Amino acid sequence: MAVVFQKTKGLTDVPFHYCPGCTHGIVHRLVAEVMEELGVLDKAIGVAPVGCAVFAYEYFNCDMQEAAHGRAPAVATGIKRVHPDRVVFTYQGDGDLAAIGTAETVHAAARGENITVVFINNAIYGMTGGQMAPTSLIGQETLTTPYGRKPGNNGYPVKMCEMLSTLDGASYIERVSVYDVKHVLQAKKAIKNAFTAQINKKGFSMIEVLSSCPTNWGLSPNEALKWIKDKMEPYYPLGVYKNTLEEVKQNG
Amino acid sequence: MAKVLMKGNEALAEAAIQAGCRHYFGYPITPQNEVTAYMAKRMPKVGGVFLQAESEVSAINMVYGAGGAGARVLITSSSPGISLMQEGISYIAGAEIPCVIANVMRGGPGLGGIQPSQSDYFQSTKGGGHGDYKLIVLAPSTIQEMADLVQQAFDIADKYRNPVMILGDGMLGQMMEPVDFDNIKKGENHIEEKTWATTGMGTRKKKNIINSLELDPQMLEKHNIELFKKYEKASKEEVRYEMTNCEDAEIILVAYGTIARVAKNVIELAKRENINVGLIRPISLWPFPVEPFEKTVNYVKRYLSIEMSMGQMVEDVKLAVNGRKPVYFYGRAGGMVPEPAAILEEIRKISGGAK
Numbered sequence: 001m002a003v004v005f006q007k008t009k010g011l012t013d014v015p016f017h018y019c020p021g022c023t024h025g026i027v028h029r030l031v032a033e034v035m036e037e038l039g040v041l042d043k044a045i046g047v048a049p050v051g052c053a054v055f056a057y058e059y060f061n062c063d064m065q066e067a068a069h070g071r072a073p074a075v076a077t078g079i080k081r082v083h084p085d086r087v088v089f090t091y092q093g094d095g096d097l098a099a100i101g102t103a104e105t106v107h108a109a110a111r112g113e114n115i116t117v118v119f120i121n122n123a124i125y126g127m128t129g130g131q132m133a134p135t136s137l138i139g140q141e142t143l144t145t146p147y148g149r150k151p152g153n154n155g156y157p158v159k160m161c162e163m164l165s166t167l168d169g170a171s172y173i174e175r176v177s178v179y180d181v182k183h184v185l186q187a188k189k190a191i192k193n194a195f196t197a198q199i200n201k202k203g204f205s206m207i208e209v210l211s212s213c214p215t216n217w218g219l220s221p222n223e224a225l226k227w228i229k230d231k232m233e234p235y236y237p238l239g240v241y242k243n244t245l246e247e248v249k250q251n252g
Numbered sequence: 253m254a255k256v257l258m259k260g261n262e263a264l265a266e267a268a269i270q271a272g273c274r275h276y277f278g279y280p281i282t283p284q285n286e287v288t289a290y291m292a293k294r295m296p297k298v299g300g301v302f303l304q305a306e307s308e309v310s311a312i313n314m315v316y317g318a319g320g321a322g323a324r325v326l327i328t329s330s331s332p333g334i335s336l337m338q339e340g341i342s343y344i345a346g347a348e349i350p351c352v353i354a355n356v357m358r359g360g361p362g363l364g365g366i367q368p369s370q371s372d373y374f375q376s377t378k379g380g381g382h383g384d385y386k387l388i389v390l391a392p393s394t395i396q397e398m399a400d401l402v403q404q405a406f407d408i409a410d411k412y413r414n415p416v417m418i419l420g421d422g423m424l425g426q427m428m429e430p431v432d433f434d435n436i437k438k439g440e441n442h443i444e445e446k447t448w449a450t451t452g453m454g455t456r457k458k459k460n461i462i463n464s465l466e467l468d469p470q471m472l473e474k475h476n477i478e479l480f481k482k483y484e485k486a487s488k489e490e491v492r493y494e495m496t497n498c499e500d501a502e503i504i505l506v507a508y509g510t511i512a513r514v515a516k517n518v519i520e521l522a523k524r525e526n527i528n529v530g531l532i533r534p535i536s537l538w539p540f541p542v543e544p545f546e547k548t549v550n551y552v553k554r555y556l557s558i559e560m561s562m563g564q565m566v567e568d569v570k571l572a573v574n575g576r577k578p579v580y581f582y583g584r585a586g587g588m589v590p591e592p593a594a595i596l597e598e599i600r601k602i603s604g605g606a607k
Contacts, residue, residue: 041453045452065462066462075314078275082322087452104313
């Protein structure tokens with residue numbers, strides 16, 4: 001019998017602990033498939049965050065370090081400076097990357113640290129039970145904004161792609177989503193571009209993935225996917241924010 | 253290479269390079285800025301990495317990453333910066349990553365001052381971060397000893413897969429003394445291959461994970477017990493101290509680092525007044541040397557702990573003496589260094605009626 005589908009070698013056989021309808025699983029698979037296709041699994045070193053993806057070190061089939069909350073880009077910097085020829089990536093959520101770890105994220109990008117960051121933006125703290133994230137939308141109800149996020153009290157959602165693309169050290173920055181097949185395929189292409197930027201020693205690359213959290217949003221998996229499209233995407237426009245790969249192509 | 257005249261901070265940096273350290277992460281803070289300047293100059297020349305991080309928080313996590321990736325790593329700072337690193341140090345101890353951390357202490361609390369102090373003794377020896385862990389803490393009192401201990405520190409860190417702290421102060425960091433790097437008693441340098449490091453799997457079958465998370469309480473307790481077996485071994489094998497004039501002493505001073513130098517002068521001053529004073533100088537602050545107290549407790553009349561703090565090491569002295577003889581304390585804080593005359597006066601005071 002012909003094999004028509006095989007699980008990527010980039011993932012271990014450990015079952016995911018994610019909630020039903022959560023898109024972490026999809027993004028894990030995309031990252032793993034990209035690493036396999038680029039042939040870098042044997043020289044990849046990943047850094048897991050604190051948050052829902054804390055167990056990412058169990059799932060990716062490569063060497064892994066588990067970082068303190070928000071510090072993954074600093075940890076990845078340490079690894080990359082020891083092994084500049086390895087492929088080093090972080091996998092972080094919005095609280096990790098855009099709240100407690102903002103400084104580490106911004107300065108890794110500013111240094112042009114040659115690492116790849118996969119950033120899951122689901123507009124909420126998942127693991128701790130649904131508190132406001134730096135990326136929660138205006139009006140969004142969470143455990144810590146029970147009457148909705150109000151600018152007067154909570155300020156405005158942080159747009160990381162827009163911020164980081166202003167930095168000269170950033171080589172490839174794109175925002176994608178995974179709410180339907182078309183967007184999943186686009187997301188994979190984006191992740192591949194980001195890893196390719198690193199392999200070509202272009203500097204800091206980050207892919208922001210608009211993701212779902214049905215459990216803490218209080219929606220069904222299908223409603224949650226629709227919520228990404230209807231609510232998140234208008235505030236967080238998808239697209240390529242920085243691409244030095246193309247410059248090189250044009251130049252070369 | 254003959255003896256070179258160097259600042260303590262420079263000797264610390266050079267000793268690390270000579271110990272094979274090729275990765276240094278830091279952030280500017282007084283009084284340890286000579287270390288970053290020295291590393292920025294020297295590291296590129298020896299094919300190493302100097303990286304100025306955006307904060308001490310970031311720097312210590314770079315150490316986590318680099319140490320976990322198998323490198324010999326050094327990080328240095330001074331008191332407020334070391335406070336910022338405590339989270340990272342706890343993770344490093346939990347994940348069993350070897351590295352060397354140097355604290356060139358200044359006065360606190362808070363922003364405090366920039367003059368020398370020893371007020372981070374508790375933070376260094378009792379676990380400044382969260383959770384059950386220990387640092388192996390070494391305290392030099394000369395620039396030569398700074399160079400010697402830094403070299404040993406890297407070997408000890410690798411031996412135990414544990415962070416080792418060099419605890420100095422602004423005085424040691426800033427003052428100059430001749431250092432002989434040729435005759436440094438180098439450690440065995442038996443660095444076992446770091447088969448646990450995240451280097452990329454290559455042809456290795458099993459992936460390596462650097463981690464301090466364990467949600468199963470039974471497993472976490474097991475990990476705690478394993479760590480303490482390691483500390484138990486270190487508390488037997490890494491004890492370092494120096495005894496001066498203790499044989500017939502009636503009063504024994506206990507002092508480490510900068511203030512131990514002053515205490516040595518006091519021995520001579522006291523002799524002129526016919527007071528026989530000795531000195532126990534702990535070199536390893538953790539493990540704290542109990543042995544010199546066992547050797548002296550039967551005949552000495554009293555101990556006097558002298559510190560550049562409001563009294564921290566004195567608690568370990570009391571634990572070691574365990575009520576068998578009176579333990580006194582004299583200290584200055586905030587960047588003040590006790591003078592020999594003041595210490596002598598204190599000695600007169602406590603020996604008072606008995607003499």
